[in-house]
Amino acid sequence: MNTDGPPVAGQGGAKPPREGALASRLPRPSDEPAVSRSDQIARIIESRQPLARDIEQVQYHLLHLSEMLTALEQQRDRMVQMGEEGMSARLRDIDLAALQYKLTTELENLDRLSHRFARDTLHIGVIGRARQGKSRLLQSLSGLTSTEIPDGDRQHCTGVRSTISHNPGVAPYAEVWFYTMRGFLDEVIAPYYYQLRLGQPPDRLDEFAGKPLPALAANLSTGYAEPQAKYEHLRRYRNTLDQYYRLLSAPSPRRISPQEIRNYVAQDTPDGQRTNVTHFAVREVKVVCSFPQEDVGKIAMIDLPGLGDTGIGDQERLIATLGHEVDIILLVRMPRAAGDQWSDVDVQLYDLARAALPDLPLDQWSFLVLNRTSALSNNGDNLKNCRDLQDTLTSEGHMEVIDCLVADCANPQEVQHTVLDRVLSYLASHMTALDYRYARSCQDRLLSLQQDTHAELEKARQALGSVPSAASEFPLFQRLFRGVWDDLTGGLERLLKELDGQRTRENPVFEAHVERALEVCRTDTVLPSIEAIEIRRDRFGSYEMAYQEYLHELRTHLTRHFLALDEGLRLSTDEVKEQVAAVLVQQGRMGTLTPSRGVDFLRAMVDQMLQEYPLFCASFETLATFELSYRGFIQYRIRRTLDELTPDLTSLALSSHPSAYEVLECLCSLYHETLYKVRLALTNWLSEPNEAAFAIAEEFTDQVLRAEGAREGWERFYYEVRGEIWASEFQKFGESSMVRRQWQEAIQRVDEASRPDRFQFLRGGEEGV
């Protein structure tokens, strides 16, 4: 236990840097004693900002590295599938997953760090178990009353995190931030489902409200009090939903008057009689006021719900809050006058806080506040008990803190003098060193990550081994290429001839879809009933108007059904893509280049193999994405056949004394007549997909085989992939092979992305700390 002096320097932990960028940016309190405390705090905050920006830059670089690693990993996985045993083993040995994992962890750490450095206030977080006087302490610190910072001695009082910031000279006000529906479901409700093993968490609010809560599993529901209590808590969330769900779609922040704060923060009404669930919808409350204390500076206090509640997210949220938002922790403990000692729960709380920032020893950023109550209080006089706990802090409590302070939380003078002064002085004099230490340890880990990356890259470079010189292979390659070239051109020419022969025939796939669409139209006619016609006549005032309206409806109904032809058109064009792909795979022997087949084969070639062959790549892409659509290909051709269902164009007018029956019969006749005309029109185009198939296949062949330079292009390509195509004749991934080159490029990209300077946010002579 440290009761005096700066513990950082004294305990052989991190020493404040003598030189270096960070140190030179930060003020040195010892050099300039005349500077006020609030100025010092302001300078601390100011000096953090550039660092926050540098860290963001590094985060950005790390994300880029992560992408490059993913690309390398994908390339590796492809090669593992293709390569021979020994090589595959070497490739598998490159531990890219571990690198990615570390990278993710470090990104999270940097996130905390940059968040901390980007803040424009220093934060003092108050934690502790329920009813220890945390809120009461904050009242005394801020000069606010229980209206703004509710306290209470019934059950758990504070339900929501509230931040109380000091802003000299302003009248108190507050802002409420609500959960969004999504955030509420993901951050509040979902953790219950996972922890209580209730299955898939609800995806929508009405699902949560509408469906009964899944039953708690038997092995969780009997014997254990905790899951039961948590389950009850979740049930409360659900059963009271109607009291607060509207707030989940309310805009944030909502500015409120100090009198309203309690309603959004407290778990009960001031008299403690009724429970209040509004706070279920609240993520955070920010209170702004002017602290009574002199020379406070830009600081904020965070009042946190007492731990030990059954709220599940509480612990996670506490850790996250401490990690992101808090610079100094005040652990509040009210010793019981009736006799008290350190217990497990105290240690647990301490450990929880320690986990929030593993990079900073908790004993350098936490104070213990023992709440000394007077004889007049409910607790009675606990001075003796305070002393007991103070004495046994390390021996029995096993807790290390900067200082253990004893103060009556209900006494503003005492709190300001004993607690706030001490804390602020500590902040002013030590924060820079703490920041540095924190940043340094992150930076060190990053540098070690950088070295790990290079170690794995070295393995990657060695993985393919060396291969005999490629020059001697060339004559053999040329002979093999001539063969495959003849096969490939022959295969495509044969396919073209076959497609040419089918050009005028009906495409069976498309025909089946046309038939189906027509059949659907025939059976699903949506002709109105006599009653419906009468109703519409009454609405529009005449049968004529009703008739015209129905004509419109029938027409759009028909055309809507024809949209389904898209699927038939797609399938019919997929067929030719598959046929071409099959020739490339078989006669062109390209099957070994990717396990994908059919349309996916074409796409895989575009994505993975042909990038440096823009001409081929474009042709493959064109073929892969070729499509016929209802709108582009059919719609305009059947438009005229719909004339009879178009009010202005129809030849069938109603008679001079129409009836509902007449309307119905005319509609029925016209509908079927139109359907008939559409059928005739469509049957004229049944061979069209075949025409298109031939055209696209011919175009592909022209571009890919017959164009100038095509043969030379393919020769180069086949040479690059000779090891995969002719596995028994050539070494896999040989010299100047495509895979080897792509692998080397991927390595190169990771190498560049992991240059040491990309990891560096602390610069200059700061090493050796």
Add this chain to the structure above:
Amino acid sequence: MTATVQITMLGGSGVGKTSLLTSMYEQFNATVGVTNLQLTPDLESSAILSDRLAELKSLLEDFEATAGQGILKTAQKRLFQFDIGQSGRRPSLSLQFVDYLGEWIDADATPEEKLQVLNLLRESRVVLVAIDAAALMEENRRWNEKINRTQQVTDLFKRAYQGVYEPRMVLLAPVKCEKYLSHEQAAAELQETIKKEYRSLLNFLASGVLKEKVAVVITPVQTVGSVIFSRIEVRNREPHFFFRKVRYDSVYSPKDSDQPLRYLLRFLLSMHYRRFGRWLLFDFLREWFGVGHYLREAIEEFARGCKESQGFEVVQGRELLSLDHQ
């Protein structure tokens, strides 16, 4: 003494032979009434044709109609006899229309049935070929052969008209043709299609001596009027032709069903004028026409009303229809 002229109705089953006859009968009195002519069916014909007429009109009871509605298949060969004479005088010319079962020219008709039709053709001076225009025109003539039996009709003519030496007339009479007579262009299309689909028949009739001896006229008849083709639905591979009224309140209003008769009488009169005296058949005609020139003039007046446009066309043998006195 009464002269008799036999006319055969030719065409596949269901094309509309009986309907054509029925509407000719109905319209004749309506149109001819103004002249001095009188057309008197024998009692039995009259009764039957009245029944058919009622059936034909029943097509208009519903807004839509398809096969099975209207006139039933003819069940047996039947002669319909009409006597033509001057009003108030004893008729002296009989027109004998032969309506038989269209099935008799089907491929699977018995040899006897086929022979009967063949003989009818040989014996008849005039043949009315009823043509189902919808079957002819719709869906790229997909159903034409099946319904109109163009090939069989042609073959029958080729066999029957061998060694023919008296003048004859063939009327090609599209029925169910309302849709194709709605405007000039459609009518021309109908004419063209007939000439194209019956090209083989027309070529035959225009070959050798037949060219001089056979008059060929296209005479579209709207036997119901106000009912037009709507669509074809195929069930069990059989086409079902749907027709509908042009307006919900349309009524029976046949058009041009007098035209075949006008051409018929014109042909007969022309024969008389041209003094084909050598031929037995026309001898008695001379006698008949000679009875009194009132009758002749009435007939001539009637015959001059033959249409030659809006779908009507004298395809060949115009001189056989000439009313010039020589």
